Amino acid sequence: MLARLPLALVAGLAGGFLFVAMVMLGPILGTIPWLVAPMPVIAAGLLLGWSGALVAGTVAVVALALMSLNPALVGLYLMSDALPALVILWLALRPAPGVSHPDPRRPEHWGAPGRILVWLTVLSATGLLLAAMVAGGPLADPVRVTVEQVVDDMAALSADATVAEAVTDPAVRGPLVESLVSVIPGAMAMVWTIRAALAGVLAMALVSRLGRPVRPRPVYSATRVPAWYGVLFAAVLAMSMLGGEIGYVAWSATVALSLPFVVLGLKLVHLVARKTPAPGVLLVVFYVVLFASAIGLVAVVFAGLVEFATDLRRDAGGRSMEDE
Template identity: 30%
Template sequence: MMQFGLIGLGSGAAAALLFASLTSGTPLSVPLAYLAPLPLMIAALGWSHWAALIGALAGGFAIWLLFGSLFFVAFFAGIGLPGWWLGYLAMLARPVGQNGTASLEWYPPGRLIVWAAVLGSALIVLTVLVMGGDATAFRDAMGAALREVFRIAATEAGSSGPAALRDPDRFIDLLVVIIPPATAVMATLTNALNLWLAGRIVKFSGRLTRPWPDIPGMTFPPLTAAALAFAIALTFIDGMIGILAGIASAALLIAYGLLGFAVIHVVTRGLTARGFVLAGVYAAVLIFGWPVLILSLVGLAEQIFNFRARAALRRGPPAST
């Protein structure tokens, strides 16, 4: 137990330092803050979820002492809770019996991705509710914050800066609509990427006690598609309900985009140009961004048409040697 406590304190200190780097205002602070859940997830996967929970509480307490209660809420909701909960679920297993033998069934990776989306959207929903109790109050608060950001940027850029910095009003209304769902997408991807990276680090160290999951073969719970359809339907309602539904829709859509990547990885197995196809898909998403919507549709269609199973049937069983 002492070891778990020390590991937890160390992971909490590392997470708090990465999160606190945002206060420096440097460009490097943003990617460092995105990595803040990583130490907690490493503690959970390599030692115990209790170590991660101790780290989340210790890191949150340090943030509260240094920066106040608002930063504590942001740290615990966006860093501490996802780091502990995803790490806990990843190491969750139950015994199953087959033919008189017992084995362990580990928490499936598809459900972890769905949880990453739930936690990512919950953080942004909380932020929106804190900024304003209704849609008008939120838009006014977000618009005022964006105008201050543009004002500071225009002051630093001077007269040689772009015109958008000197006359930002035409962009602010659009940004108020785009930023909440876009931030939910980033939070979902951050949770998923940090969990994968923590798993690779712990596996490399030899402390990962669960087998590495079949990520390309992951599946989502059947009700996930229904939840996405319901959230998209709610986006047509004006006001705060529509804003919150847009956040949830964006997080679930990017989760289905990750499922679409898994489908592409499986159906291209055996192709001679597989490396070229995968490189093209990843490059298109990284450069243009919007092709991830096609992958989201692929992920949604997978739950109906089961492309991966059809591809496996076409390939047939592996050749015996």
């Protein structure tokens, strides 16, 4: 470990600097560095084990504290970067259930990517619950205040007078604000999970090129969602129909918890596209529709639920994915 200690130190410094890139470079140049900020610490853990991850994480925290002298920024780093990195490593470096001596060359002997994703998602939904508990009132109230301020700022900065007038018109402003309020908490939790998962995937790719990682790269195309997660999703979705504060928080959690089904849906779309004469064209059209319409995202979630149900039937029939 001492011979590779410099790698852990560099990883920690890189993680700290990438995290503050949004502040130092602004939202335009700093977004991409900020998105991958958890990657160095995760990479240190995948390459050096837990000791490397702890050294890198500690260095990142100390570097942030010295650079910013801002305890709030350090706390934000712990929640947005350090916590998901620890969860990813805790699950990724554990052997699969029933495996006592995992083979470093066999992905099935290690934590599955689907399991890591669902626990990250559950963690993000738990964060929404904690936010509701400490809000001092309905969670929608501070969200609505923030959304209204953002809408006002956008109207003031808009060079198009028509747009400015539209967002100040009560007939337009009210539905716009309420629609944003209904999805923003869940969307923020989803972004937290996507950022963590993306950092994990990139870290795995990086250490696979740098040297021999502690565990092999997962087979992402074989991602599965455990059965208990479907029960949890259905229960939270049912609670979202209650209305009031419970319904609002449950709906926000439902949005956050839908991410694993989005992943399954995308996997199904890519599988279908590969069987067509022009998969590239089909995927381009698909992603244009997906990013242009909320209906496209709902359709992907539905496709993911279909894939999830198919996996359950396959398991009930005693067949593995390799058998098909």
